[in-house]
Amino acid sequence: MTVKISTLDNGLRVVTDTMPHVETVTVGVWTDVGSSHEHEHQNGLSHMLEHMAFKGTARRSARDIAEEVENVGGYLNAYTSREQTTYYARLLKEDIELGVDVLSDILQHSTFDPNELERERGVIIQEIGQANDTPDDIVFDMMQEAAYPDQPAGRPILGTIERVSNFSRDDLQSYMSHHYKADEMVLVAAGNVDHDRFADMAAEKFTAIDRSRPGTKDEITYSGGARLEDKDLEQVNLILGFDGVSFSDPDYYTAQVMSMVLGGGMSSRLFQEVRENRGLVYSIYSFMQSYTDGGTFAIHAGTGPDQVAELIPVVAEEMHKLTRDVSADEVNRACNQMKAGMMMAYESTTNRMEQLGRQMMIHGRPVPREETLAKLDEVDAVAVARYMDRLLTGGKLSLGAIGPLRGLEEYDRVAARF
Template identity: 55%
Template sequence: MSSIRVTTLPNGLRVATDTMPDVQSVSLGCWVGVGTRNEAASVNGVAHLVEHMLFKGTRRRSAFRISEEIENVGGQLNAYTTREQTAYYAKVLHEDAPLALDILSDMIQHSTLDAEELVRERTVVLQEIGQSADTPDDIIFDHFQSTAYPGQAIGRPVLGSAEIVGALPREALVDYIGGHYGAPGMVLSAAGRIEHDRMVDLAFKAFGDLPSGAPPKPESASYTGGDFREDRDLEQMHLVLGFDGVGVHDPDFYAHSVLSTLLGGGMSSRLFQEVREKRGLVYSIYTFTGGYHDGGLFGVYAGTGEDEVAELVPVVCDEIAKVGADVTEDEVARARAQLKAGTLMALESTMSRCEQLGQQILIYDRPVPVEEIVAKIDGVDRDAVVKAASRLRASRPTVAALGPIAKLESYDRIAERLA
């Protein structure tokens, strides 16, 4: 019998629980199906600023009281914003779940968005933007995203720009919440020592007055690809080389995950072995995938010294080109095992199960049984990986480089190597 149950409240809020009777804690949170790609260009960064401001006081609680109440019971409270989701979550001992739910519902529905607090928090976010800009292995991914999706909401940075965020008025936050925080676009998820019917009763009392309007659909994503380079006085050049990937609904989604794992997902991966272990060209190199509702990205990150750039790029391109031709069944099996182990090990964490449940319902409109995920991973064979590699190389590459770039090959030469 499944430990997962889902109930939809009259206003459209979905309440999902994953009962784990042998633990002492509960992780619970509200997953909202909107993020950076739901913003207008003129208010880029508002979703992230809203996330910050919901911690700054409600009609019943000051900002300090929010922190004090959750920490009085030894709990944890946090949030994050991505391009398609915003999440507010807590972890507490099971007997304190009602308190955590009350705090979360109070923040989401009754934040005052105090003008003085907004002035201070805008400054905090501006510091965060500045810190990101000063962290090359962080900001390079914003450059990569904007180059892959130029002029589009999905290509804009989650934090926004200092110019826009520094001038965002309170009304922009109020309008964003009013237009995007409706019950049908939200999931209340909980995992741990929790009873479903009890959680539904608490949720009805706490969130029953949420508006029932659904958020507007974001603009469609259209991958373009291209070249970004910034010469900066750094010890290392930071490079992201990527391609048009696949979305979360694409039948090749798991094949691309297996390909990413065997190409650059661990110490036995091709890129780690060839680029770091055999040639010593980098300290860090890895691959990544990012899936959205209507598209995705596949990329390779590497950080290398100025003198190693000229050798690094041809080697990386060669490994990407070769993987579709000579990948072995043993490599595919090892990558599948890594993905399955990560999926199954996550079941031991209440927070992982809570987050996974909330995200699955937002994305697929249902919980996805772990047996189904494992079966899809097991269904990826060598032919599927070869197909995935071929599909990547058919797209126009995206190159983003930051640091001492003088010895980096031209975009056209890199594209030629990958053709």
């Protein structure tokens, strides 16, 4: 591997993946905090903090932050997930020091100017409104709420309009001070980068972040149930969710392969049967969402109100078939799709930064490609069938649906099919 790791005196881990043949570099800071760390009254605070980090520091205005990076042709962004928040910059290799300087500045010296806070509050409320007006977006939150009711993992990452409207500057400062700790963060660079020089930059710039914080994330407990909204739309958007696997589960790779076989591409069983053979949907796919202490497996589809009654029994039957009959060819094809996707991603500095940062957050170490490929090679048809059987007997269905629901069966009847 081309990966090197150093740890600074304050506990910040500095990781590089050197790609000497490229002219660019992506620098990212991963923080071990997301919406799953929030108390109920804090829901949406991780995401708001991510926004406000770009709105001015002691020596840069919000405009300065944007212009300094874009003046050299760079790109600056961030995103919040349920377990992490990531800030990153993509730049030409000669501008890496600027990227480190800007990222260290916004994560250590943000001022949370009250005027900027009020403006950004409005932006986030518009973002929430946009999500609420997008059925194939909001249905994910509905399924998540059904899967994890009354838990941080079941609340929307964006928060609610009511809570976002009331967050104060003190709330942001307190949350950042409590959660953003050096030994719970990773600074990653992938691309044309020299590790020792990069580590020296980090040691010079990241001096105002302390180490250590108490653990604050509650373990998630899968529950299941339904969150439905009957709405006058052209389609029913629905997600069928099931109790899945954590990143450390022995069945993690088997679950990934199973999802690919069932609904991972145009050759998958769901796509072929539901779309190609029956014409019930335009889009249908399955996916795994894993966390450090649990996860969900889910199927998303959009269909007409008169087709939903046929769609769900077909999906259920295809899932049950996988417990009885899986071919080696299907498993090989799924594994090859995953391997190819992984290798293609390695050609991008941003993807390599994201993979490396995620691995450090989840596993505390880089995971060599060879290790992942070997794990995939261990998955066979028997394992896929066994895991599907585990999935169908593992917990209640989580159903999220929005649209004209007149053709949707009662939740208990839908759940009984699986």
